[in-house]
Amino acid sequence: MVAGCGADLAVEGPDRRLVAAGSCEHSAAVPGSLDLIEGAALRFRLTPYVTGPDALASLDKLLSRWRDHLAVVPEAAGEDTAAVIAWPSRDVAGVRALVAHGLAPLGVIAARSASRRPAMIADCPPGVRIRRAGPADLDVVARMGTEVVRFDAHFGGVIERPRAAEALRAEVAGLLDEHEPWAWLAERDGDPVGLLVAERPEAAGWIAPRTCQSPLAYLLALFVAPAERGAGIGTALTGHLHCEAAAARVSVILQYEQVNPLAVPFWGHQGYRPLWTTWEARPARMLR
Numbered sequence: 509m510v511a512g513c514g515a516d517l518a519v520e521g522p523d524r525r526l527v528a529a530g531s532c533e534h535s536a537a538v539p540g541s542l543d544l545i546e547g548a549a550l551r552f553r554l555t556p557y558v559t560g561p562d563a564l565a566s567l568d569k570l571l572s573r574w575r576d577h578l579a580v581v582p583e584a585a586g587e588d589t590a591a592v593i594a595w596p597s598r599d600v601a602g603v604r605a606l607v608a609h610g611l612a613p614l615g616v617i618a619a620r621s622a623s624r625r626p627a628m629i630a631d632c633p634p635g636v637r638i639r640r641a642g643p644a645d646l647d648v649v650a651r652m653g654t655e656v657v658r659f660d661a662h663f664g665g666v667i668e669r670p671r672a673a674e675a676l677r678a679e680v681a682g683l684l685d686e687h688e689p690w691a692w693l694a695e696r697d698g699d700p701v702g703l704l705v706a707e708r709p710e711a712a713g714w715i716a717p718r719t720c721q722s723p724l725a726y727l728l729a730l731f732v733a734p735a736e737r738g739a740g741i742g743t744a745l746t747g748h749l750h751c752e753a754a755a756a757r758v759s760v761i762l763q764y765e766q767v768n769p770l771a772v773p774f775w776g777h778q779g780y781r782p783l784w785t786t787w788e789a790r791p792a793r794m795l796r
């Protein structure tokens with residue numbers, strides 16, 4: 509990502525005290541990167557700080573300032589752009605302001621605490637076996653990872669870019685090369701039917717600032733072939749990660765699409781709780 513303007517925005521209350529502030533960061537996703545799959549090519553990200561007795565009104569004013577700021581930034585008028593704000597999922601007081609300004613909740617960052625949730629490996633359906641994946645499985649891991657991108661692309665947050673498969677392959681190749689990778693394949697009679705791949709804490713530092721839980725692993729992808737869904741394979745794959753993470757006292761964080769009807773109940777049942785919801789206006793000029 510390339511740093512942008514870093515404009516500072518501030519809102520004063522009736523008594524001239526500061527009630528909201530934010531900085532707008534402009535960034536461009538690197539062509540061919542995984543980051544480019546996860547959103548618009550050019551992103552204008554507001555980091556908000558809201559205080560004062562009326563958080564809703566304060567955020568509303570801050571969003572208006574941000575909209576006015578973006579209206580005079582020529583690049584924000586482009587098609588492949590987004591105005592992005594990560595809002596604490598449980599901070600319900602600000603939600604109406606986000607909606608009123610034309611932002612949609614696209615993604616959720618959720619975490620599962622190592623200390624608060626017991627881990628266990630559930631049985632697989634008959635005929636299915638789970639084993640750790642390794643470098644020799646790169647083709648199937650990359651293919652199933654690309655299936656997750658394709659599925660998530662239905663919901664508007666993730667974009668299946670022309671070089672998506674290539675970017676994902678490069679990412680998972682590094683993870684599979686590690687000693688005892690946190691990656692597992694489910695197989696029926698030797699044929700792959702499911703995949704889980706995660707970044708160990710050493711590789712997940714990029715998302716660590718999103719939570720105070722530490723150490724932290726990032727669950728990059730979970731996929732079960734459509735004909736095999738709803739029979740417990742996803743739960744069993746997840747159990748393998750949770751048991752290894754629990755043994756290492758590692759919490760797990762992940763991202764899912766807010767309207768993915770398979771992911772939302774699944775992750776809730778697996779013990780994940782939403783931390784941050786990513787609200788976006790796409791293109792950025794749709795911020796109102």
Ligand SMILES: CC(C)(COP(=O)(O)OP(=O)(O)OC[C@H]1O[C@@H](n2cnc3c(N)ncnc32)[C@H](O)[C@@H]1OP(=O)(O)O)[C@@H](O)C(=O)NCCC(=O)NCCS
Pocket residue numbers: 656659730731732733736737738739740741742743744763764765768770771773774775777
């Ligand atoms: C999300 C996904 C991996 C789940 O895999 P799965 O194998 O279907 O998961 P499970 O069978 O373990 O659990 C699915 C549901 O079936 C239920 N279930 C589990 N075992 C069952 C069984 N033996 N009999 C009946 N139902 C069962 C579970 O309770 C679960 O319900 P929930 O979603 O309300 O929690 C799968 O739907 C998928 O690949 N989706 C597309 C890609 C995707 O969305 N990935 C996640 C992106 S963040």
